[in-house]
Structure formats: C-alpha cells, structure tokens
Amino acid sequence: xxxxxxxxxxxxxxxxxxxxxxxxxxxxxxxxxxxxxxxxxxxxxxxxxxxxxxxxxxxxxxxxxxxxxxxxxxxxxxxxxxxxxxxxxxxxxxxxxxxxxxxxxxxxxxxxxxxxxxxxxxxxxxxxxxxxxxxxxxxxxxxxxxxxxxxxxxxxxxxxxxxxxxxxxxxxxxxxxxxxxxxxxxxxxxxxxxxxxxxxxxxxxxxxxxxxxxxxxxxxxxxxxxxxxxxxxxxxxxxxxxxxxxxxxxxxxxxxxxxxxxxxxxxxxxxxxxxxxxxxxxxxxxxxxxxxxxxxxxxxxxxxxxxxxxxxxxxxxxxxxxxxxxxxxxxxxxxxxxxxxxxxxxxxxxxxxxxxxxxxxxxxxxxxxxxxxxxxxxxxxxxxxx
Numbered sequence: 001x002x003x004x005x006x007x008x009x010x011x012x013x014x015x016x017x018x019x020x021x022x023x024x025x026x027x028x029x030x031x032x033x034x035x036x037x038x039x040x041x042x043x044x045x046x047x048x049x050x051x052x053x054x055x056x057x058x059x060x061x062x063x064x065x066x067x068x069x070x071x072x073x074x075x076x077x078x079x080x081x082x083x084x085x086x087x088x089x090x091x092x093x094x095x096x097x098x099x100x101x102x103x104x105x106x107x108x109x110x111x112x113x114x115x116x117x118x119x120x121x122x123x124x125x126x127x128x129x130x131x132x133x134x135x136x137x138x139x140x141x142x143x144x145x146x147x148x149x150x151x152x153x154x155x156x157x158x159x160x161x162x163x164x165x166x167x168x169x170x171x172x173x174x175x176x177x178x179x180x181x182x183x184x185x186x187x188x189x190x191x192x193x194x195x196x197x198x199x200x201x202x203x204x205x206x207x208x209x210x211x212x213x214x215x216x217x218x219x220x221x222x223x224x225x226x227x228x229x230x231x232x233x234x235x236x237x238x239x240x241x242x243x244x245x246x247x248x249x250x251x252x253x254x255x256x257x258x259x260x261x262x263x264x265x266x267x268x269x270x271x272x273x274x275x276x277x278x279x280x281x282x283x284x285x286x287x288x289x290x291x292x293x294x295x296x297x298x299x300x301x302x303x304x305x306x307x308x309x310x311x312x313x314x315x316x317x318x319x320x321x322x323x324x325x326x327x328x329x330x331x332x333x334x335x336x337x338x339x340x341x342x343x344x345x346x347x348x349x350x351x352x353x354x355x356x357x358x359x360x361x362x363x364x365x366x367x368x369x370x371x372x373x374x375x376x377x378x379x380x381x382x383x384x385x386x
Contacts, residue, residue, distance in 0.1 A: 049386060053379035054082035054362075061372040063364035064262065065093045065251040069283035070383050071291075071359040077284060083365075085251040087262055094249035096282045098235055099363050100270065101349060102342020104286055105279040108238075109207050110152050110325025111293065112222050114303040121214050124149040124306065124324075131210045135181075140189030148210065150193050151203040152324035153311060157195060158202045159187035162272070168255065171268040171345060172244055180272065181205055197311050197322065201276040204325075208275025219275055231292045236281040244269050246280060253346020253365045262366075265345035277344055283351070283361040290339050290353045293326075308338070317377075333385035343367055350376050358384050 050068055057066040065083035072078070081093040116122040128136050128143035128151065136143030141158065150156045161184035184202040191198070208219045215222055220238035228236050235248055244267045254262040270278040281289070292298055299307065310321035310328060319330040328336040329352060337352025348368050351361030360383040362376050 050078075050080050050379070050383050051082070053375075053382065054080055057364055057372065057375060057379070058083035061364075061368065061375055062256075063366050063368070063372065064254055065365040066363070067093060067095075067097065067099075067251070067283055068360065068362045068379070068383070069096060069287050071287055071357070073356070073358060075357070077287070079284065083251075085365075087252070087254070093251050096235075096284050098246045098248045098250040098280055098282055099349060099365075100246075100253065100268075100277075100342075100344045100347045101236075101279045101281040101286060102273070102277045102344035102347065104281065104340050104342040104349060105238075105273065105275065105277045106204050107293070107325040107340050108223050108227055108279055108289070109204050109211070109219070109275045110307065111298050112211050112219075112226050113148065113152060113207055114299050114307060114324065115226055116211065116214055117306075118300050118303050122148060122210065124152075128206060128210070131213050132206065135209075136185065136206065138185040138187070138189070140192075141185060146193045148207070149306075149324065151207050151210075153197070154199050154203055154313075154322060155195075155197050155311065156193050156200070156203055157189045157191040157198070158200055158206075159184050159190060160200050161202045161205060162276075167268075167272055168265075168345060171265055173272075174241060174269050175271045175274075177205055177209055177274055180274070181209075197313055197315075199313070199315065199322075201273075204276035205274060211275075220278075223279070227289070227298060231288065231297060233281065233285045233289060236279065236285045236289070239270050239278055239280060241271065242269070251365045255345050255367055268345060270344070273344060277342060283349070283363055286349070286351060286361045287353065287359040290351075291357075291359055294338060294353060294355065331385055332381050337380070337384055348373070348376065350380055352380050352384055354384060360384055 050070055054066040054068055057063045064087050065085055068080040070078050079096045081095055083093055085091045085093040113122060117124055125147050128146045146156050161180045211219050211222055223238045252264055252266045255265050257263055307324040307326050310323040313320045313322035321328045326338060327340055328338050330336055335354060337354055339352050341350040347363060347365060349363045353359035360380055362379055
C-alpha cells in the first residue's frame with residue numbers, strides 16, 4: 001500500500017508506501033499541508049494551470065477522474081475536478097469527493113504516537129519490546145533492538161508484510177493486525193536496525209499495536225478522537241472492521257488490469273492497510289490535517305521538531321527526506337514541501353505544503369504508471385510554485 005510513500009512518487013510493488021513506496025501500498029506513498037483558517041472552497045472561474053493539469057491527467061494519462069485542492073498565498077482554498085466519477089454511468093466527479101487516503105494514514109498514526117510521547121506514555125528511544133514484549137522475533141529480527149523512533153522513521157530493517165497480488169485477488173477479506181505481522185516475521189530481516197532507510201508498512205503495523213497497548217483502545221478510535229474530531233475533519237474517518245464502503249459522495253476507484261481493462265476497487269476492506277493505510281479522507285481535509293500539524297495544533301513544539309527531523313529517502317526521488325511519518329521534498333522554486341501521500345487500489349494521492357501556508361493535494365482514481373505518477377508530482381510542484 002503505498003498507504004504509503006512520501007509525496008508525488010509512486011511506490012514499488014514490494015510493499016505499500018504513500019507518496020513514496022509500493023505499487024499498491026498497504027499500500028505506500030506522498031506529501032501535503034498548511035495551516036488553514038476558515039476558507040471558502042470554490043471552483044476556478046476559468047481553466048487555469050491546475051485545471052489544465054487535471055485535464056491532461058484524464059485525457060493524456062487515462063485516469064478516469066482527477067481531483068485537486070489548492071490553498072494559495074491569498075489563503076483561499078479552491079477545488080477542481082476532471083473526468084468522470086464512474087466510467088460506466090459517466091456520472092460527474094463529486095467536488096472534493098471522499099477518497100481512500102492510503103499511506104497518508106502513516107502521519108495520522110505517527111501523530112498519535114507522538115502525542116503519547118508528549119504525555120509521557122511512550123518513549124521514542126524505548127524498544128518495541130517495552131510495549132509489545134516478546135512479540136517481534138524472527139530471522140535477524142528482535143524487538144529488543146528496535147526502537148519506536150526507528151518504526152516511525154522506517155529504519156528498522158523489518159521485512160514487508162504487504163502482498164500486492166493477495167490484496168487485489170481478495171480485496172474484501174478482513175485481516176487482523178497480528179495476522180499481517182506474522183507474514184512479515186516469517187521473512188528474514190533486511191538489515192540491522194538503524195543501518196539504513198527502507199520504506200516498510202510493517203513498521204506502522206507495529207506502531208498501531210503500540211498505540212492500542214498503551215491506550216487500551218482501538219487504533220481507529222484514537223485516531224478519530226485525537227485528530228479527526230480535534231481539528232474538525234468532517235469528511236475523514238478511520239474505518240471500523242467490516243466497513244468496506246465509502247460513506248459520502250465519491251468518485252469510483254479503479255485498477256488497470258494486464259489486458260488494459262478497468263476493475264472497480266471502490267469497495268474493499270482496508271484492514272490490510274490498517275495503521276499504514278486505512279484512512280478515508282478528501283483532498284481538502286488532507287490539506288487541513290497537514291496544515292494543523294505544521295501549525296502546531298496537533299503536537300507540542302518538541303514533538304513536531306522530532307517529526308521533522310529527517311534522514312535521506314532518495315528512493316522516493318532526488319532530495320526527498322523522511323522524518324517520523326512526514327516527508328519533505330524539494331520544490332523547483334526553492335524550499336521544500338512537507339507531507340506524505342498514498343497509493344491504494346483505486347486511488348493515488350500526492351500533495352505538499354509549505355511553511356508559508358501554501359498547500360495542495362491531488363488525487364487520481366487509478367494507481368498510476370510511472371509516467372502518470374511523475375505527471376501528478378509535476379502538477380503538485382507547479383501548483384505550489386506558480
């Protein structure tokens with residue numbers, strides 16, 4: 001799941017990554033956000049550069065639908081759509097429709113962990129075994145030698161649990177987190193903890209289990225209480241077990257099969273993504289989330305600084321760096337955009353936000369090929385810079 005990889009970069013097929021990671025990240029992925037004061041969402045009065053980019057993603061790259069939210073220097077938020085919301089009925093694309101956010105879930109999970117750090121209930125430099133004693137063991141794998149910080153930073157060396165084909169072939173199956181963990185622990189460690197960086201959904205699976213152990217509550221309830229309700233994300237939620245449908249107006253999401261046809265994956269059980277990729281949101285809510293995060297509304301300054309302390313993650317593109325569930329990517333006009341991004345069957349999201357308040361998020365209703373993912377990334381850069 002590129003539930004999965006930092007911003008604007010398509011994940012590899014080995015696992016899930018948002019804005020930066022695996023083909024269907026459990027899926028992996030990209031970046032977003034900026035402090036949002038109340039703003040009026042409105043369609044652009046005429047085709048502009050953003051609309052032209054969306055039109056090209058549909059007409060030239062073959063995405064069924066493309067959507068975007070842009071918050072400019074003037075503080076106004078604008079929403080855009082192109083294409084059709086359903087390839088069968090040709091229904092219109094709902095403006096700012098709900099989407100599966102894929103790996104944009106990772107910063108939500110990281111924020112909850114860092115809130116628990118601020119409350120003195122979790123230590124970033126404590127071992128995983130401190131909270132999940134004896135659970136993480138395998139070939140070259142020992143939870144006594146892996147820290148919470150390394151989980152959030154993707155420097156554990158843990159193997160990936162996510163399997164692209166399994167999810168596509170049985171997308172409505174429910175998975176327990178520990179069942180997924182068992183799949184990962186049956187494999188050999190990729191490297192010693194702390195030796196290098198490698199995007200891996202298993203890290204966030206364990207982060208979610210730590211949240212549940214420390215709070216005594218389901219992960220989804222903690223995400224909804226501590227983030228969604230706190231900052232008023234009206235169209236965002238962490239699905240409950242068995243919740244396979246999107247609750248509000250949305251474009252249908254598709255996957256292009258080997259014969260070129262489109263298969264509808266709008267309804268699926270996101271339990272295989274869980275703490276790494278289950279969240280449902282909208283482009284505008286994602287920009288609001290990252291804006292609140294960068295603006296200090298979700299974390300104390302010390303924990304936000306930890307989140308923004310990065311290591312090189314150039315597997316996701318030149319100059320990309322990864323912190324604790326948050327990635328930075330250089331902009332062509334100077335400076336960086338912060339956020340994440342996500343890939344999940346049916347939807348691909350990428351965006352970015354700057355410290356001066358610019359923020360964008362783009363989505364297409366199809367897991368893109370490399371060229372299309374590059375074009376989405378260029379659209380994000382162009383919207384932030386111009």
